[in-house]
Amino acid sequence: LIELQNITKTYQIGAIEVPALCGIDLRIEENEYLAVMGPSGSGKSTLMNILGCLDTPSTGVHYFAGERVSELSDDRLAEIRNRKIGFVFQTFNLLPRANAATNVALPMIYSGVPPDERKAIAAEALKKVGLGDRIEHRPNELSGGQRQRVAIARAMINKPSIILADEPTGNLDSKTGEEIMQLFRALHDQGNTIILVTHEEYIAAHTQRVVRLLDGHIESDKPNGRK
Amino acid sequence: LIELQNITKTYQIGAIEVPALCGIDLRIEENEYLAVMGPSGSGKSTLMNILGCLDTPSTGVHYFAGERVSELSDDRLAEIRNRKIGFVFQTFNLLPRANAATNVALPMIYSGVPPDERKAIAAEALKKVGLGDRIEHRPNELSGGQRQRVAIARAMINKPSIILADEPTGNLDSKTGEEIMQLFRALHDQGNTIILVTHEEYIAAHTQRVVRLLDGHIESDKPNGRK
Numbered sequence: 001l002i003e004l005q006n007i008t009k010t011y012q013i014g015a016i017e018v019p020a021l022c023g024i025d026l027r028i029e030e031n032e033y034l035a036v037m038g039p040s041g042s043g044k045s046t047l048m049n050i051l052g053c054l055d056t057p058s059t060g061v062h063y064f065a066g067e068r069v070s071e072l073s074d075d076r077l078a079e080i081r082n083r084k085i086g087f088v089f090q091t092f093n094l095l096p097r098a099n100a101a102t103n104v105a106l107p108m109i110y111s112g113v114p115p116d117e118r119k120a121i122a123a124e125a126l127k128k129v130g131l132g133d134r135i136e137h138r139p140n141e142l143s144g145g146q147r148q149r150v151a152i153a154r155a156m157i158n159k160p161s162i163i164l165a166d167e168p169t170g171n172l173d174s175k176t177g178e179e180i181m182q183l184f185r186a187l188h189d190q191g192n193t194i195i196l197v198t199h200e201e202y203i204a205a206h207t208q209r210v211v212r213l214l215d216g217h218i219e220s221d222k223p224n225g226r227k
Numbered sequence: 228l229i230e231l232q233n234i235t236k237t238y239q240i241g242a243i244e245v246p247a248l249c250g251i252d253l254r255i256e257e258n259e260y261l262a263v264m265g266p267s268g269s270g271k272s273t274l275m276n277i278l279g280c281l282d283t284p285s286t287g288v289h290y291f292a293g294e295r296v297s298e299l300s301d302d303r304l305a306e307i308r309n310r311k312i313g314f315v316f317q318t319f320n321l322l323p324r325a326n327a328a329t330n331v332a333l334p335m336i337y338s339g340v341p342p343d344e345r346k347a348i349a350a351e352a353l354k355k356v357g358l359g360d361r362i363e364h365r366p367n368e369l370s371g372g373q374r375q376r377v378a379i380a381r382a383m384i385n386k387p388s389i390i391l392a393d394e395p396t397g398n399l400d401s402k403t404g405e406e407i408m409q410l411f412r413a414l415h416d417q418g419n420t421i422i423l424v425t426h427e428e429y430i431a432a433h434t435q436r437v438v439r440l441l442d443g444h445i446e447s448d449k450p451n452g453r454k
């Protein structure tokens with residue numbers, strides 16, 4: 001499904017080069033359930049942005065569903081990002097002036113779902129993440145963990161076949177975190193592919209494979225024993 | 228040192244009232260080391276904003292160092308916020324167009340430290356949180372956990388006697404999280420008061436008292452056994 005061959009990513013600040021990924025080889029099959037772990041600054045979000053077709057590598061080859069991502073048209077990339085991949089950002093990236101329902105419905109506007117249907121689907125998605133009583137709140141009228149859950153609901157709304165979630169439970173207590181993991185489990189059981197960045201072992205315990213990064217390299221890539 | 232008597236906080240959204248704190252009584256002595264825990268949306272950040280004199284309660288009485296906060300002048304409040312209290316926000320609240328050193332130095336500008344001294348103290352503080360090689364990076368050129376550590380360095384820069392940290396390790400792997408907890412431990416040993424919001428048990432294990440919130444109430448307030 002996804003293949004990375006010798007991927008590097010180097011950021012440029014003025015004359016300074018900041019290497020974030022230094023030669024990553026990774027192969028992910030359909031319906032896998034992966035955790036990406038590693039120290040702060042080791043390159044997890046950079047890797048997720050490339051997997052999600054949100055950023056391009058500096059060097060290396062990236063295949064998505066058999067196609068070379070570097071040769072895809074902008075329209076094809078936009079379609080992949082909107083329909084095939086659901087992305088939960090580490091910084092949520094919600095629209096500050098829109099309420100929770102509008103934020104969750106955003107991907108459906110791009111995919112052409114009619115307004116009444118969008119409203120009903122968004123309300124249902126917010127109930128699923130425990131925010132049925134916060135539908136009209138704007139991001140600054142929500143707690144940190146509630147904003148995170150709006151971002152999770154938004155990522156799932158177009159029923160994408162791949163979910164990329166960067167630290168989805170970083171602001172959630174363990175009970176609420178477990179509720180979110182039940183949602184991901186259901187998506188995985190339905191045949192979807194799940195890739196999570198986490199620093200919490202109890203979250204990684206839900207996955208079937210753990211890829212550990214260290215200084216932009218893959219330090220280890222092992223099955224995780226959860227059936 | 229700090230006393231809250233029957234504190235409530237109700238947010239207003241149009242005609243809707245959102246109760247966040249519903250009658251909080253809390254007494255914190257000097258040099259205590261407290262964790263505030265509880266489900267997402269239970270009122271932890273709202274409580275921290277009141278303790279940090281960043282927001283006012285709807286009803287109830289708040290004493291800080293023997294003074295009634297509601298009767299303090301704006302100048303006295305600004306002095307307390309700048310000199311006595313260091314605040315690590317759940318959303319970091321860094322200046323996006325300033326680099327890490329400038330962000331960390333910000334409280335020293337208000338307290339009148341000369342520029343050369345500020346620069347040296349800021350660089351030292353960033354080294355202490357493991358960011359000696361990221362001093363000139365702006366927030367969008369840093370990873371999530373690196374931004375969090377800039378916010379932690381900034382909170383400590385004026386050597387405040389009270390540190391309020393809202394989920395300071397939410398984006399950090401456990402090794403980096405433990406390094407930050409060593410910093411807090413040193414501050415506590417020097418006589419400072421530390422109040423942390425966390426949802427991670429291994430972080431709460433470092434503290435001496437755990438206050439658990441549930442739906443805007445204190446569900447329990449117990450010593451934590453760490454000597």
Ligand SMILES: Nc1ncnc2c1ncn2[C@@H]1O[C@H](COP(=O)(O)OP(=O)(O)OP(=O)(O)O)[C@@H](O)[C@H]1O
Nearest residue numbers: 141143144145146238247267268269270271272273
């Ligand atoms: N500005 C606001 N306007 C309206 N409601 C708000 C506002 N800020 C917070 N709330 C509501 O008040 C409640 C408490 O919020 P608070 O941020 O204190 O929770 P929290 O315990 O810090 O949660 P988390 O662990 O998710 O960060 C939440 O249910 C939230 O929706």
Ligand SMILES: Nc1ncnc2c1ncn2[C@@H]1O[C@H](COP(=O)(O)OP(=O)(O)OP(=O)(O)O)[C@@H](O)[C@H]1O
Nearest residue numbers: 011020040041042043044045046368370371372373
């Ligand atoms: N836009 C950028 N410009 C320059 N350097 C960057 C940029 N984005 C990230 N970096 C650097 O690249 C490295 C990897 O960043 P990345 O965000 O991928 O780490 P991470 O593993 O997600 O960390 P965290 O767990 O703290 O979120 C970091 O050291 C960071 O300072």
Ligand SMILES: [Mg+2]
Nearest residue numbers: 045090370371
């Ligand atoms: Mg990251």
Ligand SMILES: [Mg+2]
Nearest residue numbers: 143144272317
């Ligand atoms: Mg909070």
